[in-house]
Amino acid sequence: MLVRPPRERVLPVHAGERVRLQFVNRSLMWHPMHPHGHTFALTAGGIRKDAAIVLPNSTVEADFDAGNLGLWMIHCHNVYHAEVGMMTNLSYVQA
Structure with missing residues (x-):
């Protein structure tokens, strides 16, 4: 059975732009967030990663260069x- 979130979620980006992702965790659980098709740099340290742990009641910001055309999922690795819907799609759009 395929389960879809109630509304399609899409984050549009343009090729060549610098994108900042902000992962906000308002829960008491850890969330390992992972974007497919891209690596990113944490803004609080610049370390290149492909996943980041977002601790309870905290925020993680990550920057990446949009340079891998396609439709990519961003999701919690739990x-x-x-x-249950803790994911979105990153979609390249025409300028």
Whole structure:
């Protein structure tokens, strides 16, 4: 059975732009957030990563260069969180 979130979620980006992702965790759980098709640099340290732990009641900001055309998922690596909608799609759009 395929389960979809109630509304399609899409984050539009343009090729060549610098994108800042802001992961806000208002829960008491850890969330390992992972964008497919891209690596990013944490703004609080510049470390290149492909996943980042967002601790309870905290925010993580990450920058990446949009240079891998396509439709890419961004999601929590806790599978049960992704299954209930903790994911979005990163979609390249024409300028």
